[in-house]
C-alpha cells in the first residue's frame with residue numbers, strides 16, 4: 001500500500017473528519033488531491049483513497065468540473081439526517097442505560113467535563129468537536145460497529161449542515177448531553193431516550209433558522225491540517 005511519512009489513508013480520513021467536526025472545512029469549497037497530498041506529505045494515491053471513502057459517504061461530492069467539493073447539505077437533507085438520527089439515537093441510549101459499565105460511565109462523564117471546560121474557556125473549535133464526537137462515543141459504547149459507521153456519516157454531515165444553516169455554535173444546546181448521561185448513569189432508559197429525542201429536536205430547530213454566518217476559509221483549514229512538528 002502506498003504510504004510515506006507514516007500517514008495511512010485511515011489517518012488522513014480521520015483527520016479530515018476531525019477538521020469537519022471543528023468546523024474548519026468550509027461546505028461547498030473545492031478541495032484537491034494535490035493540496036491534501038502536499039499537506040500530509042503523502043502520495044496522491046493515498047489521498048485519493050481517503051477522498052474516495054469520504055465521497056462514498058457523501059461528505060465530499062464529486063463534480064464533473066471541479067473534482068471534489070466539500071458537501072453543503074441543504075435544509076431538506078439536514079432534516080432527513082435528523083429524522084434518521086431520531087429513529088436511531090433514542091433507542092441507542094435506552095440500550096446503553098441498561099448495559100453500561102462503570103468504565104462506560106467514566107468515559108461519558110470525562111466527555112461532559114471536557115465539554116464544560118471548553119465552554120468555560122471559550123474554546124469554540126474544541127467545544128464543537130467534542131459536541132459532535134459525543135454522539136459517536138455513545139455509538140462506540142454500544143459496541144455496534146454498524147451503528148458507529150452510520151452515526152459517523154450522519155454526524156459529519158450534520159456538522160456541515162450546522163455550519164451552513166444553524167445559528168448555534170455547536171448545534172448541541174448546553175447541558176443537554178449532561179442530562180442524557182445522568183439518565184444513563186441512573187439506569188433510566190426511558191428518560192435517556194426522551195432526553196435524546198428532545199436534544200435532536202432542538203438541533204433540528206436550530207437548522208431551520210435562516211441566519212448568515214461567517215464562512216471559514218479553506219486556506220486556514222489547510223494550515224490546521226498540516227502535520228504538527230513533534231516537540
Ligand SMILES: [Zn+2]
Pocket residue numbers: 131134135171172173177199
Ligand atoms: Zn449533541
